Amino acid sequence: MNHTSAVYPISKVREQFPALRRKYHEKPAAYFDGPGGSQTVNTAIQAITRYMENGGANLHGAFPSSVETEHIIRESKEAVGDFLNVDPREVAFGANMTTLAFAIARALSRNWEKGDEIVVTELDHRANVDPWLSAAEERGLTIRWIPVDPEKLTLDLSDLDTIINRKTRLVAAGLASNAVGTIAPIQTIAARARKAGALMAVDAVHAAPHIPIDRDELDADILLCSSYKFFGPHIGIAAIRENIFKDLQPYKLEPAPSCYPDKLETGTQNHEGIAGIQPAIAFFEQMGTGSTRRERIVSGIRQIEEHEGALADMIRDALGGMEPINLYQAGADIQKTPTIAFTVEGYEPREVCRILAEQHAIFIADGDFYATTLADKLGINRSGGWIRAGLAPYNSEEEAERFIAAIQSL
Numbered sequence: 001m002n003h004t005s006a007v008y009p010i011s012k013v014r015e016q017f018p019a020l021r022r023k024y025h026e027k028p029a030a031y032f033d034g035p036g037g038s039q040t041v042n043t044a045i046q047a048i049t050r051y052m053e054n055g056g057a058n059l060h061g062a063f064p065s066s067v068e069t070e071h072i073i074r075e076s077k078e079a080v081g082d083f084l085n086v087d088p089r090e091v092a093f094g095a096n097m098t099t100l101a102f103a104i105a106r107a108l109s110r111n112w113e114k115g116d117e118i119v120v121t122e123l124d125h126r127a128n129v130d131p132w133l134s135a136a137e138e139r140g141l142t143i144r145w146i147p148v149d150p151e152k153l154t155l156d157l158s159d160l161d162t163i164i165n166r167k168t169r170l171v172a173a174g175l176a177s178n179a180v181g182t183i184a185p186i187q188t189i190a191a192r193a194r195k196a197g198a199l200m201a202v203d204a205v206h207a208a209p210h211i212p213i214d215r216d217e218l219d220a221d222i223l224l225c226s227s228y229k230f231f232g233p234h235i236g237i238a239a240i241r242e243n244i245f246k247d248l249q250p251y252k253l254e255p256a257p258s259c260y261p262d263k264l265e266t267g268t269q270n271h272e273g274i275a276g277i278q279p280a281i282a283f284f285e286q287m288g289t290g291s292t293r294r295e296r297i298v299s300g301i302r303q304i305e306e307h308e309g310a311l312a313d314m315i316r317d318a319l320g321g322m323e324p325i326n327l328y329q330a331g332a333d334i335q336k337t338p339t340i341a342f343t344v345e346g347y348e349p350r351e352v353c354r355i356l357a358e359q360h361a362i363f364i365a366d367g368d369f370y371a372t373t374l375a376d377k378l379g380i381n382r383s384g385g386w387i388r389a390g391l392a393p394y395n396s397e398e399e400a401e402r403f404i405a406a407i408q409s410l
């Protein structure tokens with residue numbers, strides 16, 4: 001049966017990812033670990049190589065390779081601006097999301113005092129929890145948690161008005177769970193944060209490859225993502241609202257620029273990697289239509305969303321019908337990314353992943369994926385965590401069928 005849209009250009013998409021040519025034990029490798037890191041689109045690989053072959057340089061020079069480097073960084077920031085609907089001047093790059101989150105948390109909390117509160121969630125990746133916990137420890141702040149309902153796998157907002165209150169300085173929440181795929185009601189949380197006069201930091205790392213992101217629609221003050229999750233290189237991205245960025249005091253070298261966004265970009269950046277960000281975003285753009293880049297990006301992501309969603313439904317339906325499989329997913333009424341966490345009774349998750357790799361050339365990951373608070377609450381860590389099937393635009397229906405047959409064969 002044909003589950004995915006007839007118009008989705010799967011061959012054209014797959015041709016753009018050289019890693020799909022890889023064979024393992026003479027079978028074509030099928031990548032089911034998009035949430036751990038997507039494969040890189042060929043235009044990004046070429047841009048990275050081109051930058052290094054042409055002669056790279058540091059910034060602020062009067063010679064061509066230095067001027068070109070600044071131009072490349074500007075181009076990538078403009079692309080991120082359209083990707084997240086932010087001003088390019090609000091965009092900073094860094095080693096990865098985690099490093100940026102630590103730097104921002106440390107900088108913001110310099111002005112917070114004992115008695116102030118920070119809110120985090122039980123559904124989040126620890127990268128959007130621990131930087132805030134560390135800041136709280138350093139500054140004597142109180143941490144409050146938005147709980148996750150372990151049955152529903154959604155955030156429980158019933159006490160939101162108490163959890164976020166007039167002492168709250170910042171609320172940190174993830175747009176989508178990298179473990180179970182639940183998309184969180186960020187707008188509701190952000191509205192409450194706004195009312196309480198608190199800042200809103202949104203981790204969009206897992207959501208970014210799957211759903212269009214509009215910083216203003218989310219009402220986020222700080223938005224974080226990572227380009228290796230959306231077909232680019234290993235670089236973290238932070239978009240910080242201008243009025244907050246202006247006053248932010250990150251730890252930096254005294255003579256380094258104190259203007260934003262430069263002040264957050266400590267040391268020399270990964271210029272060759274940054275060269276790959278604009279092409280990674282152009283991958284979404286070429287999938288869509290519209291008169292502006294933003295419109296084309298959003299329309300491209302919508303097309304990808306439909307394709308991935310159809311494959312995810314196909315896998316969820318098949319796995320749901322298998323007796324020894326436990327699926328960890330929110331109800332049908334909850335929007336989810338194409339990320340399917342499950343366990344197989346009688347098997348350690350690691351063993352399943354090994355069998356899938358060795359016998360079927362299916363590359364898929366196991367563990368708690370740093371969604372440790374949720375994993376602990378579900379008691380799943382005691383048995384090795386989940387197996388996580390994460391889909392990407394380049395996954396085909398044939399691969400999904402192969403995956404289902406491989407699970408069946410267990």
Ligand SMILES: Cc1ncc(COP(=O)(O)O)c(C=O)c1O
Pocket residue numbers: 035036096097098099125127128174176177178203204205206225226235236
């Ligand atoms: C939801 C989420 N947040 C944060 C991170 C951390 O991102 P980075 O590896 O760029 O530090 C990840 C990485 O898997 C993630 O999935």
